[in-house]
Amino acid sequence: MADASLAALSATEAAAEMALGTISAEDYTRACLERIAAVEGEVHAFIHLDPDYAIAQARALDERRRNGQPIDPLHGVAVAIKDIFDTADYPTECGSPLLKGRRPVRDCTAVARLRAAGAVIIGKSVTTEFAYFHPGATRNPHDPERTPGGSSSGSAAAVAAGMVPLAIGSQTNGSVIRPASFCGVYGVKPTHGTISRHGALILSMALDHVGVFARSLADCALILDVLAGYDAEDPDSRPSASPAFRATVAQKPPSPPRLAFVRTPVWDKADAEARAAFESFAISLGGAVRLIDLPEPFAAAWADQRVIMYTDMAHNFGALVERGGDASSKQLRDLVAEGSRNSALRYLAARDGALRYRAGLADILKDYDAILTPSAPGVAPKGAATGNPAFNTLWTLAGLPAVSLPLLKGEGGMPIGVQLVGAFGDDARLLRTANWLAAIAARA
Amino acid sequence: MADASLAALSATEAAAEMALGTISAEDYTRACLERIAAVEGEVHAFIHLDPDYAIAQARALDERRRNGQPIDPLHGVAVAIKDIFDTADYPTECGSPLLKGRRPVRDCTAVARLRAAGAVIIGKSVTTEFAYFHPGATRNPHDPERTPGGSSSGSAAAVAAGMVPLAIGSQTNGSVIRPASFCGVYGVKPTHGTISRHGALILSMALDHVGVFARSLADCALILDVLAGYDAEDPDSRPSASPAFRATVAQKPPSPPRLAFVRTPVWDKADAEARAAFESFAISLGGAVRLIDLPEPFAAAWADQRVIMYTDMAHNFGALVERGGDASSKQLRDLVAEGSRNSALRYLAARDGALRYRAGLADILKDYDAILTPSAPGVAPKGAATGNPAFNTLWTLAGLPAVSLPLLKGEGGMPIGVQLVGAFGDDARLLRTANWLAAIAARA
Numbered sequence: 001m002a003d004a005s006l007a008a009l010s011a012t013e014a015a016a017e018m019a020l021g022t023i024s025a026e027d028y029t030r031a032c033l034e035r036i037a038a039v040e041g042e043v044h045a046f047i048h049l050d051p052d053y054a055i056a057q058a059r060a061l062d063e064r065r066r067n068g069q070p071i072d073p074l075h076g077v078a079v080a081i082k083d084i085f086d087t088a089d090y091p092t093e094c095g096s097p098l099l100k101g102r103r104p105v106r107d108c109t110a111v112a113r114l115r116a117a118g119a120v121i122i123g124k125s126v127t128t129e130f131a132y133f134h135p136g137a138t139r140n141p142h143d144p145e146r147t148p149g150g151s152s153s154g155s156a157a158a159v160a161a162g163m164v165p166l167a168i169g170s171q172t173n174g175s176v177i178r179p180a181s182f183c184g185v186y187g188v189k190p191t192h193g194t195i196s197r198h199g200a201l202i203l204s205m206a207l208d209h210v211g212v213f214a215r216s217l218a219d220c221a222l223i224l225d226v227l228a229g230y231d232a233e234d235p236d237s238r239p240s241a242s243p244a245f246r247a248t249v250a251q252k253p254p255s256p257p258r259l260a261f262v263r264t265p266v267w268d269k270a271d272a273e274a275r276a277a278f279e280s281f282a283i284s285l286g287g288a289v290r291l292i293d294l295p296e297p298f299a300a301a302w303a304d305q306r307v308i309m310y311t312d313m314a315h316n317f318g319a320l321v322e323r324g325g326d327a328s329s330k331q332l333r334d335l336v337a338e339g340s341r342n343s344a345l346r347y348l349a350a351r352d353g354a355l356r357y358r359a360g361l362a363d364i365l366k367d368y369d370a371i372l373t374p375s376a377p378g379v380a381p382k383g384a385a386t387g388n389p390a391f392n393t394l395w396t397l398a399g400l401p402a403v404s405l406p407l408l409k410g411e412g413g414m415p416i417g418v419q420l421v422g423a424f425g426d427d428a429r430l431l432r433t434a435n436w437l438a439a440i441a442a443r444a
Numbered sequence: 445m446a447d448a449s450l451a452a453l454s455a456t457e458a459a460a461e462m463a464l465g466t467i468s469a470e471d472y473t474r475a476c477l478e479r480i481a482a483v484e485g486e487v488h489a490f491i492h493l494d495p496d497y498a499i500a501q502a503r504a505l506d507e508r509r510r511n512g513q514p515i516d517p518l519h520g521v522a523v524a525i526k527d528i529f530d531t532a533d534y535p536t537e538c539g540s541p542l543l544k545g546r547r548p549v550r551d552c553t554a555v556a557r558l559r560a561a562g563a564v565i566i567g568k569s570v571t572t573e574f575a576y577f578h579p580g581a582t583r584n585p586h587d588p589e590r591t592p593g594g595s596s597s598g599s600a601a602a603v604a605a606g607m608v609p610l611a612i613g614s615q616t617n618g619s620v621i622r623p624a625s626f627c628g629v630y631g632v633k634p635t636h637g638t639i640s641r642h643g644a645l646i647l648s649m650a651l652d653h654v655g656v657f658a659r660s661l662a663d664c665a666l667i668l669d670v671l672a673g674y675d676a677e678d679p680d681s682r683p684s685a686s687p688a689f690r691a692t693v694a695q696k697p698p699s700p701p702r703l704a705f706v707r708t709p710v711w712d713k714a715d716a717e718a719r720a721a722f723e724s725f726a727i728s729l730g731g732a733v734r735l736i737d738l739p740e741p742f743a744a745a746w747a748d749q750r751v752i753m754y755t756d757m758a759h760n761f762g763a764l765v766e767r768g769g770d771a772s773s774k775q776l777r778d779l780v781a782e783g784s785r786n787s788a789l790r791y792l793a794a795r796d797g798a799l800r801y802r803a804g805l806a807d808i809l810k811d812y813d814a815i816l817t818p819s820a821p822g823v824a825p826k827g828a829a830t831g832n833p834a835f836n837t838l839w840t841l842a843g844l845p846a847v848s849l850p851l852l853k854g855e856g857g858m859p860i861g862v863q864l865v866g867a868f869g870d871d872a873r874l875l876r877t878a879n880w881l882a883a884i885a886a887r888a
Contacts, residue, residue, distance in 0.1 A: 315789055343785075
């Protein structure tokens with residue numbers, strides 16, 4: 001019987017203890033596996049999990065430490081991997097019966113970086129079908145009648161349920177920020193191109209982002225420093241210096257941060273309770289926040305995102321879905337049919353639109369440290385549907401970095417996330433601003 | 445009366461003389477202007493030319509030299525600019541009545557780099573309508589009944605007629621290599637993204653390349669070193685070191701170059717005379733050349749290029765052309781109509797095709813220094829039509845660097861170009877291989 005308190009450690013604490021040798025990677029991993037065994041029957045966060053293999057990884061890391069080899073930043077830390085990221089050990093099935101039993105030959109870049117940093121790849125977490133809407137088996141750890149959100153359902157739930165301190169997911173529309181909000185954990189989706197998507201399921205090169213889940217911003221910074229970096233295999237990767245997340249996150253902002261409270265054109269999609277919670281939260285921040293409205297042209301962003309996402313998904317796996325017939329959900333087949341009907345000119349106009357929104361938001365963010373906006377329209381809904389990503393669409397389309405902070409509560413004590421959106425490429429500063437906001441909220 | 449022999453100097457010679465001060469930039473510019481005045485009535489290479497303004501630039505450069513300021517690599521050298529590149533001094537009308545009188549506010553990146561390197565921007569050269577097929581007034585300097593080729597018609601003709609030693613053009617399909625072949629000059633189209641297109645007319649970001657014309661490879665290298673370089677404003681620009689063209693072009697190859705003679709699936713579009721000239725030229729090179737056939741999937745490249753080019757042109761200026769009605773040629777209006785009909789999936793499949801052709805050609809070019817293939821289907825045809833770019837399509841679509849060398853003669857002594865195509869990003873080596881080939885041809 002492992003010490004149950006180990007599984008509750010933050011990733012930063014666990015990594016520090018294992019680096020010092022005060023706990024072994026094996027003991028820590030066993031504690032995580034026992035926590036998983038205790039709650040997995042209710043949460044269903046994992047689709048592929050092999051406790052013996054996880055322990056074997058941990059033992060190899062302990063051996064490495066005994067041999068005097070260098071200790072890496074995630075040494076021994078358990079990480080859950082959304083099942084759209086190729087792994088050489090576990091199958092990668094992308095939540096689709098069409099890919100049942102698929103076994104990739106090698107790790108994707110993100111998993112390879114985690115492994116090289118000493119992480120224990122504990123298992124593959126549940127994704128919705130092809131990281132789109134049709135849900136998997138995962139339930140919300142705060143209330144099993146509710147969705148954990150999607151598409152990174154298992155990753156958000158595993159972190160929220162204390163199974164692992166860290167998990168990775170992906171976001172094409174709202175698949176990191178929305179489940180982070182519903183599950184009451186921190187979620188970060190860095191700037192487009194910051195983390196390589198090489199070897200991950202590609203829905204849309206223009207829209208796909210890799211993101212992370214953790215129970216603190218310090219832990220987000222720890223894993224982001226490992227994941228962020230140039231990869232020539234990802235066409236949107238930028239050969240610039242990686243953001244210094246850990247070095248920046250806890251810094252005191254050099255001047256008091258200013259936030260733009262943006263309700264967006266989809267404000268009426270938020271429920272009354274969430275709108276009220278947001279408005280009183282914004283008011284509680286006083287002079288740090290200013291309410292601004294987006295100029296009218298931004299209203300077309302939601303339609304543009306749909307054209308790009310549906311077309312690119314039809315391009316990337318429409319033929320597979322069509323061949324598979326009823327094996328795919330009606331939702332996915334309808335998406336492929338709609339995406340296949342778009343004209344090239346409509347598609348290119350939407351791609352141009354994305355660049356215009358990015359430029360327009362850059363203008364706004366010259367005057368603010370971040371945009372403050374809901375992570376989701378309210379608490380996690382009951383039933384299987386994974387919820388509405390409308391509050392994530394614009395920022396994802398524009399490629400801006402976003403964080404969800406679990407700062408508010410709604411119906412039945414369920415969490416509501418506060419979203420901060422930063423300037424393109426200014427990821428570390430966004431985390432610093434988020435840390436400042438979390439500290440203010442903790443004092444309130 | 446200027447010394448007429450000055451206009452006949454190579455750019456390298458002229459730059460060296462002006463750097464030493466043995467000739468002034470003003471005298472040199474006057475000589476070029478007199479040569480232009482003597483032959484422009486027959487050739488029609490320029491659409492905008494202001495002799496007083498050209499002389500004013502030259503005088504400023506002479507003044508700069510007298511003041512002891514640093515002498516730049518193109519100090520005083522006259523360069524003609526295809527009228528699709530924005531210039532702050534001359535209008536930029538892109539060969540279309542729809543843009544008559546258009547005056548840009550600033551220079552495009554390419555012109556700004558030339559100016560910063562000391563060039564005299566002598567005037568704007570004739571382009572076909574929107575750099576597509578509908579011809580301008582330029583005639584072939586070797587035979588006024590024949591086309592100079594297009595779309596960089598005036599740039600190729602101005603260099604061939606001895607008006608200027610250097611000119612810049614652009615190639616979306618065959619608009620540098622084909623006119624270079626027809627006019628009997630050297631033309632170079634470097635790897636996609638090597639020279640910035642910021643501030644130039646964009647037909648298709650995926651296909652557009654900036655290229656150069658000169659009467660020697662050394663002169664091509666001189667201007668390419670000035671033009672090549674990273675520009676954050678061009679999304680396809682690569683932040684890598686520029687090729688060292690001048691340092692490499694005249695080097696002896698470290699081992700005897702090997703050429704792959706590729707006839708391409710459009711070989712039957714070449715006329716019998718050109719096919720015979722090519723085959724005997726290839727045979728004359730003996731063991732350095734091996735005939736290879738492209739695998740069957742390459743045959744789809746021509747259709748893919750058409751989808752990308754027509755769609756992107758319809759996207760970039762279809763609305764302008766449609767509003768302009770009869771002011772545009774039927775050819776251009778038909779292109780816009782066809783491009784507007786393509787589906788997004790067909791377009792994305794064509795874009796994927798381009799990457800596959802690039803990868804396939806990279807495999808072939810592992811074993812060869814360059815591909816040897818015709819620059820055009822034969823000599824410049826009579827009449828207004830600018831000729832067939834079929835021998836340029838594949839390499840342009842794949843983004844590979846290409847050179848046309850004026851080594852063969854056909855009907856009526858008209859020039860036929862020999863095209864060499866290099867590996868993606870291996871531009872300087874391609875120029876070195878071309879220089880080796882030109883030396884062999886000169887000895888034969």
